Amino acid sequence: MAGIAWVLGGGSGIGAELVKQLSARGWTVAISGRRTEPLDALKASHGAHPYPLDVTDAEACREVTVRIASDLGRIDLVVFSVAAWDVTKPGVYEYEKFAAMMDTNVLGAMRVLDPVIGQMRRQGAGEIAIVASVAGYFGLPRAAAYSSGKAALISLAQTMRTELAPENISVRIVCPGFVKTDLTAKNDFPMPFLMEAEDAGKRIADGLLDTKKFEIAFPLRFVLILKTIRLLPYPLFFALMSRLIRQS
Numbered sequence: 025m026a027g028i029a030w031v032l033g034g035g036s037g038i039g040a041e042l043v044k045q046l047s048a049r050g051w052t053v054a055i056s057g058r059r060t061e062p063l064d065a066l067k068a069s070h071g072a073h074p075y076p077l078d079v080t081d082a083e084a085c086r087e088v089t090v091r092i093a094s095d096l097g098r099i100d101l102v103v104f105s106v107a108a109w110d111v112t113k114p115g116v117y118e119y120e121k122f123a124a125m126m127d128t129n130v131l132g133a134m135r136v137l138d139p140v141i142g143q144m145r146r147q148g149a150g151e152i153a154i155v156a157s158v159a160g161y162f163g164l165p166r167a168a169a170y171s172s173g174k175a176a177l178i179s180l181a182q183t184m185r186t187e188l189a190p191e192n193i194s195v196r197i198v199c200p201g202f203v204k205t206d207l208t209a210k211n212d213f214p215m216p217f218l219m220e221a222e223d224a225g226k227r228i229a230d231g232l233l234d235t236k237k238f239e240i241a242f243p244l245r246f247v248l249i250l251k252t253i254r255l256l257p258y259p260l261f262f263a264l265m266s267r268l269i270r271q272s
């Protein structure tokens with residue numbers, strides 16, 4: 025059944041494709057991101073409701089949550105599809121780079137979800153989907169800040185799912201493999217099973233609207249390979265990671 029959705033990171037890439045899918049299926053969609061132009065373009069093309077927002081600003085996150093609920097009546101579904109991404113050099117763990125990425129990718133989610141959960145409690149129901157990544161399944165070389173932040177989001181969603189279920193608030197995690205977007209355009213390494221953003225947006229919409237699964241992960245073959253690696257005994261796991269880093 026269609027309702028009111030809020031897609032953060034909805035101006036571009038996977039988020040924008042999801043906005044198009046939700047709009048086509050009759051949802052009213054609020055969209056956020058820092059840049060206004062892509063939000064306005066989606067307003068013109070798909071009737072989305074732009075709410076420019078920087079998720080590193082806690083007060084703005086609270087204020088926009090209240091404004092969307094007041095303008096559109098309620099918030100049935102929130103999708104956090106925001107991220108900062110940069111390759112981290114092996115062996116280099118610069119605090120400033122870590123702090124910036126965690127501030128957007130992990131704390132950004134909390135700045136939004138805290139007021140959103142308050143709103144959903146008042147409504148008596150709601151759905152939350154956090155876009156993490158298969159990069160959060162284990163500690164990936166060359167992605168120390170991104171990979172550990174995505175692992176934190178997966179763990180956070182697991183905790184929230186358990187704790188919020190009795191309040192009729194459903195929490196899910198989305199773990200895409202490599203998707204062609206601005207985020208991956210700067211990658212200088214091979215991206216196995218790379219898929220189009222449109223395909224990713226459709227798979228997320230199908231997962232959210234047609235199933236109740238906790239995890240929406242794709243493409244299946246890549247997900248199975250990575251989940252198998254996660255199960256390897258540590259000596260084998262680290263031997264494989266060393267090979268990977270030598271090849272990259």
Ligand SMILES: NC(=O)c1ccc[n+]([C@@H]2O[C@H](COP(=O)([O-])OP(=O)(O)OC[C@H]3O[C@@H](n4cnc5c(N)ncnc54)[C@H](OP(=O)(O)O)[C@@H]3O)[C@@H](O)[C@H]2O)c1
Binds near residue numbers: 035036080128200208
């Ligand atoms: N592409 C992939 O291969 C891939 C794979 C797995 C998971 N993911 C995840 O999918 C999600 C979407 O990424 P994408 O690939 O679609 O890349 P994208 O097009 O770059 O989307 C990221 C979005 O985050 C927004 N954003 C960044 N910092 C923000 C901030 N401080 N406040 C508010 N919005 C902010 C950006 O909008 P503004 O710049 O306008 O703020 C942008 O719309 C991310 O969580 C990413 O980690 C992507």
